[in-house]
Amino acid sequence: MTSSLNHDPYISLSKITKGYKISGDDVPIFSNLDLEIPGGDFVAIMGPSGSGKSTLLNMLAGIDRPDTGSLRIGTSRLDQMSEAARASWRAHFMGIIFQFYNLLPMLNVAENVELPLLLKPLSAKERRSRVEKVLDLVGLTGRARQYPKLMSGGQQQRVGIARAIVSDPALLLCDEPTGDLDRKSADEVLEMLRFLNRELGKTIIMVTHDPQAALYAKRTLHLDKGNFVEERRAAL
Amino acid sequence: MTFLDLARKNAWRKPLRTALLVICIAVAFLIYGLTASFVNGSQGASGASDDILGVMSAAGRTQPLPISYMNRIEGDPDVAALNYMIRLRGFVVAEKNVVSVSAVDPQRVMEVSGKELGLTPQLLDALNLQRDKVLVGRALADAQGLQVGQNITVTGFDLARQDGSRNWSFGIAGIFDGENASTDTYFMLGRYDYLNAARARNRDTVDAFVVRPKVSASAGELAVRIDQMFANSAAPTRTQSEKQFLEAFLRQYADVGLIVDLVVSAAFITLLMIVINTMVFAVRERTFEIGVLKALGFSGMQVMLLVLGETLFVFAVGGSIGLVLAKLLVAISDPALGLVFSMPVLAKALAIIAFLGLATGALPAFNALRTPVIVAFRGR
Structure with a gap:
């Protein structure tokens, strides 16, 4: 499958505000943040610590909610969902x-990858078949019965990627996916993410501190003090 | 992999801790299995009927009643069958071999209790053959090695013969098994005419009448009517169901049921606290992983069910081991102990396993349900 960048905004954040209470004080993270990401994009989000990268990723994952504003992904309004x-x-x-x-x-590798499939109405055979397919895709064929503690960081991250894509989601969120890896393993993981974006059309949002990792993305957004201050587009 | 597999793997991730919990639960259910089997079996109360009535002297179970009461009791339209008996308590050879002989009318005992005692026409014929024949209950026969054809002498504790001796000779004519495992068969059935003719005192009296009411009749109301019949006589009666009688009889020595309930409750409450404490810590240790599961799409309810599944699994394994051990110990125990591990005991134990599994998992499961992903991720 070839990459097809759909320019309709797949992800749309409008007038997002978000803050936390720390020791009784209100600490604002975002105020009136706007962002649009089209389907099939590969976006790296960079910024110093405390700039709001993780908070943004958590909101996009639906594990945190904005205080105000609208957050839409596809046809779903995450800010309004229970x-x-x-x-x-x-x-x-x-x-x-x-x-x-x-x-x-x-859990062994296959069981870890199978976890998200337990939430879908699939037979054991279908689940097994999907697990085998994604393990093949991330180059871990033959390691299905191995346990994570016996694997290198790069291999474990491949298992993490296989787990993330096994249910064939349209959106992949990556939280510093190469932050714990050496350069070689990091490049392998990033190549894989690029493959998933270009060949399988996944929309990828990646939070990273690593400028070299950001080079794999189609565009890089720099976040500082709750606002996007710079955007760099990769040469296609 | 299924949700149950996931719960099982979670439970075994710290094998030593889980093994200790399983042992703890197994011991508690072993205690429960044995004590419940004791209450169920040795009292014979579980096998005793609520419908069959025993009519005894209101002055005490050792006081005799005139046999002439039989006609008046039988006159009640709600009486389906009636039997009468003398009890001979004594020992065979050595004083430790305590036995009890219920001396009855063979035909009447067949009508009143034949089904419950597992009496067959062949056994009845064997008992009718001679006046000194007895039928021995299976539990007693197994405990004391008594066999058909054997002649025994029972030395009575109280009942004396006209010649002053307390030795009563019997020939064993057969063995009755009882309707099921919980039927009390730790006694012998002899003949009333034999004991009545030879005894020194209280001839033509009985220790008790045993009444089977008609199916449509109320046993409770019949009991009241029977006692009213003799309320103003020289020997007033006290009528109780067979079960009430056995329970009251045992309560003369100690309230076994209450003692057992207290022991078992103490064991289970201790167990409840240990498992809740352990599970709360086990789940707290995994707060981060609970966050991961929720981030992958598991709902709070699904995570809660996983934790409940985990405690249920631990209880199912521990409880099953305890109950199997209890069953084995009951099977190899001395029949004289009268332990009976019956289906109701098993069913109640399974219900307790399910209840404790859910109760101990409730608090940690609720904590897991409520933990927000963001908070869980801070737990690393």
Whole structure:
């Protein structure tokens, strides 16, 4: 499948405000944040610590809510959905890749990848078939029965990617996916993300501190003090 | 993999902790299985009927009643069948071999209790063969190695013969098994005419009448009517169901049921606290992973069910081990102990397993349900 950048905004944030109470004081993170991301885009979000990158990613994942403003992904208004509805939305429309992989240690590779499929009405055979397919895609064929603790960081992150894409979500959110990896492993993971974006048409939002990682994205947004201050587009 | 597999794998992620919990639960259910089998079996109360009535002297169970009461009791239209008996308590050979002989009318015992005791026409014929024949209950026969054809002498504690001796000779004519495992068969059935003719005192009296009411009749109302019949006589009666009688009889020594309930409750309350405490810590340790599951799309309810599944799994494994051990110990125990591990005991134990599994999992499961993903992620 070739990349097709759909220019209708797939993700739309409008007049988002968000703040936290820290030691009784209101600490604003965003005020009137606007953002539009078309379907099929690959966006890197950079910025210093405390700039709001993780908060933004959490809101896009539906695990945190804006205080005001609208947050739409596809046809879903995440800001208006209940906790249970957002969980269901995550199960069907979004995959998430963590910095520290967050694989469950008592499950082997295949079982970790299968986890999101437990939430779908699939037979055991269908689940197995999908798991085999994505493990093949991330180059882990033959390691299905291995346990995460016996794998390198790069391999564990591939398992994390396989888990994120096994339910075929349109949106992938990556929280510092190469932050715990050496350069070589990081490049392999980033190549894989680029492949998923270009060949499978996944919309990818990646939070990163690593400028080299950001080069893999189609565009990079710099966030500072709750506002986007710079945008760089990669040469296609 | 299924949700249950996931719960199971979660439960076994710290094998030592889980093994200790399982042992703890197994021991509690072993205690429960044995004590419940004791209450169920040794009292014979579970096998005793609520409908069959025993009519005894109101002055005490050792006081005799005139056999002439039989005609008046039988005159009540709600009486389907009636039997009368003398009890001979004594020992065989050595004083530790305590036995009890209920001396009855063979035909009447068949009509009143034949089904419950598992009496067959062949056994009845064998008992009718000679006046000194007895039928031995299976539990007693197994406990004391008594066999058909054997002649035994029962030395009575109280009942003396006309010659002053307290030795009563019997020939074992058969063994009755009882209707089911919970039927009390730790006694013998002898003949009333034999004991009545030979005893020194209280001839033509009985220790008790046993009444089977008609199916349509109320046993409680019939009991009241029978006692009213003799309220103003020289020997007033006290009529109770067989079950009430057995329970009251045991309560003379101790309220076994209450003691057992207290022991079992103490075991289960301790268990409840240990498991709740352990599970709360186990789930708290995994707060971050709960956040991961929720981030992957698991709802709060699904995570809650996973935690409940985990505690249910631990209880199911521990409880099953405890109950299997209890069943095995009951099977190899001395029949004289009268332990009976019946279906009602098993069903009640399974219900307790399910209840405790859910009760102990409720608090940690509720915590898991309520933990927001953001808070869970801070837990790393």
